[in-house]
Amino acid sequence: MAATLRFMLGMLLCVSHAAWAAQGEIIARPLGTVQGINYGYWEYLPLGYDDNTEQTYPLVIFLGGVGEVGNGSAAGLEKLMAVGGPPKLIRNGRDFPFVLISPQRFNAFFGNGEIDAIFAFAKSHYRIDPSRIYLTGISAGGIVTWNYAVANPQKLAAIVPIAGNGNGLDICKLNKLPVWAFHGTADTTVSPYGSIEPVNKLNTTCSPVANPPALITLYPGVGHDSWSRTYSGSAGHDVYTWMLSYSLAP
Template identity: 70%
Template sequence: MSILQRIVLGGVLLFAQGSLAAQGEILARPRLTVPGINYGYWEYLPQDYDDNSEERYPLVIFLGGLDQAGDGTASANGLEKLMGVTAPPRLIRNGRHFPFILLSPQRFNAWWGIEEIDAIIEFAKLHYRVDANRIYLTGLSAGANVTWTYAVNYPHKLAAIVPIAGNGNGLPTCNIWNVPVWAFHGTADTTVSPYGSINPVDRLNNVCNPAASPPAKLTLYPGVGHDSWSRTYSGSAGHDIYTWMLSYSL
């Protein structure tokens, strides 16, 4: 490749990255409007993202549940469904700011394949200034199931996970003995049994050899049903999952 070609290519890449950047806002990126990704997603960049052009930022990927699945368009049947729950995208729309890049992708159903999630992470690393040592995955219900599944298959890529109201049973949980885990569940959840969180955390701490390091955390909300995520993501239950996640890196 000639010097001129390299200069032109560099300019194209800078333009592409700049066209994505809109710091401090939650923006809809509808399906097939961003080269390199086949899904629609919500994008949030920290408030100082444009001002610190050399800085690399932590990445949080949020996965919704069955009710948040959609066609990835900027419509009520698409990305707006991800705004229907109290979770990071809605918190940002309502005025909250975070010191990390947030991507919240949408699929026609919530049962993401692990290769799909991995492709989204690789897309993010290519298109945003991501600190590859500080990538975090969190999800609710079906999205939490995917969080568990991706983590046990790609433990070397994640700095921490927060699965909420999910099911991590039947997975090779010991693969994530060194991935910080903080699981949440309501004890009265009749949609996904609380043992979907209790069992894998217990296995990590008491069965795996080596045992989880740091010890896996579990927070149970007495009498709470399936929606154990609203109080967790908002912090109204007194747990700061964001500071906790960001305290870990690879």
């Protein structure tokens, strides 16, 4: 009887571990199912994550917009799959060489302290390279990306705000942080000048100017959804290789 019990416990631990570390898949982690984080989130661990327990990985945090808010339940998290972002790409078969976390909040405007808490959670639960942490988001998530980066430029290796708004911020604090902003010129939800002006200031007004120079890609005639073509690479831009080419100085 004791041997049978030990066998059953061992099998349970194996199943539990497999459920936790599902490498190469996008896994829903509903609110309340993982200790240490106050949100439901999508988790992706790259292929090979379990093969070398000493290896660390880059971390990308993807933030949705107002249309992707929810209560963090399994059903709620599906709203983050409705947009053409990294979680949906992974579900459709895309592989990435980084850990991805995409949290869901009751509204899309994460505070800077909340983003800090998500980073701390990720670094304590996954094998994260602390010098290679990246933030990207769409619409409201793009606004949060700008805001967090200005407040904490030393914590990020690069940012990709899409259809966001960095106006009104002390943008020159980003003159050493790699920035690549994207926007549609026909966006009537968030003005393209929310990307144009901060990038222009970084490259022409700040003293010193941005190094590396801040980048902006404008899609002529495109409305608010400037992210699907960006994240998929269908517009010809590889934001992932670009992000991963940067790391924090030791």
